[in-house]
Amino acid sequence: DTGVSQDPRHKITKRGQNVTFRCDPISEHNRLYWYRQTLGQGPEFLTYFQNEAQLEKSRLLSDRFSAERPKGSFSTLEIQRTEQGDSAMYLCASSLGWDTEQYFGPGTRLTVT
Amino acid sequence: ELKVEQNPLFLSMQEGKNYTIYCNYSTTSDRLYWYRQDPGKSLESLFVLLSNGAVKQEGRLMASLDTKARLSTLHITAAVHDLSATYFCAVEARMNYGGATNKLIFGTGTLLAVQP
Numbered sequence: 001d002t003g004v005s006q007d008p009r010h011k012i013t014k015r016g017q018n019v020t021f022r023c024d025p026i027s028e029h030n031r032l033y034w035y036r037q038t039l040g041q042g043p044e045f046l047t048y049f050q051n052e053a054q055l056e057k058s059r060l061l062s063d064r065f066s067a068e069r070p071k072g073s074f075s076t077l078e079i080q081r082t083e084q085g086d087s088a089m090y091l092c093a094s095s096l097g098w099d100t101e102q103y104f105g106p107g108t109r110l111t112v113t
Numbered sequence: 114e115l116k117v118e119q120n121p122l123f124l125s126m127q128e129g130k131n132y133t134i135y136c137n138y139s140t141t142s143d144r145l146y147w148y149r150q151d152p153g154k155s156l157e158s159l160f161v162l163l164s165n166g167a168v169k170q171e172g173r174l175m176a177s178l179d180t181k182a183r184l185s186t187l188h189i190t191a192a193v194h195d196l197s198a199t200y201f202c203a204v205e206a207r208m209n210y211g212g213a214t215n216k217l218i219f220g221t222g223t224l225l226a227v228q229p
Contacts, residue, residue, distance in 0.1 A: 031214060042117075042201050042219030043156070048208060056208045056216070091155060098213040101146075104156045 002026070004105035006092050012111045013082055020078045021108045025094030032075050033102060034067060035091040036060065043091055049075060082112045115140050115206040119220035127228050129191050134223045136185040136202035145185050146203045146217070147176050156201070192227045199224045
């Protein structure tokens, strides 16, 4: 049983560029979550998918952010026109049911220069 | 809105000593988690506490939950250098869309540095 995987693990980009991250959940996990963690802080919830439906979005998810899960399996998180404040670790998690533990991936560390 | 507070934020301790990290949360929740995070790494699940009075132990770490006081503790016994990391507690909170699935609300973390 492989865990949650994320790609890339590190991304350095210049301000104003677009970036896209991918998350592959544990197989058969129909629930998928994105969190963001800035330096020295705990992770903060960004968005939630149940199968392919995006059911919840945090106020942290500005118009420059978009997330998809087209076939209910992997998910992508895109940030357009990146800003230095977007520098953070982006964590993906998945769970099997509504009442089960979330399992976290290794994260994608984004640095915006 | 559910808030989670941890203290202390930073803890420097000597090997062999005991100490406790505290996690307070503001509203009722069904479940509380403790995670460990090493620098630049993701979250490692340590404990899941499901009910009032729950106590779990793994090695030198012991976690407990008091739902009436909305308080969880992570006790470290005879600390060793390998325990140096940041420790987070997280509490489940209902999402706004009306379904049963929960999101996690994290505390700010406690940076533990165990000195030899």
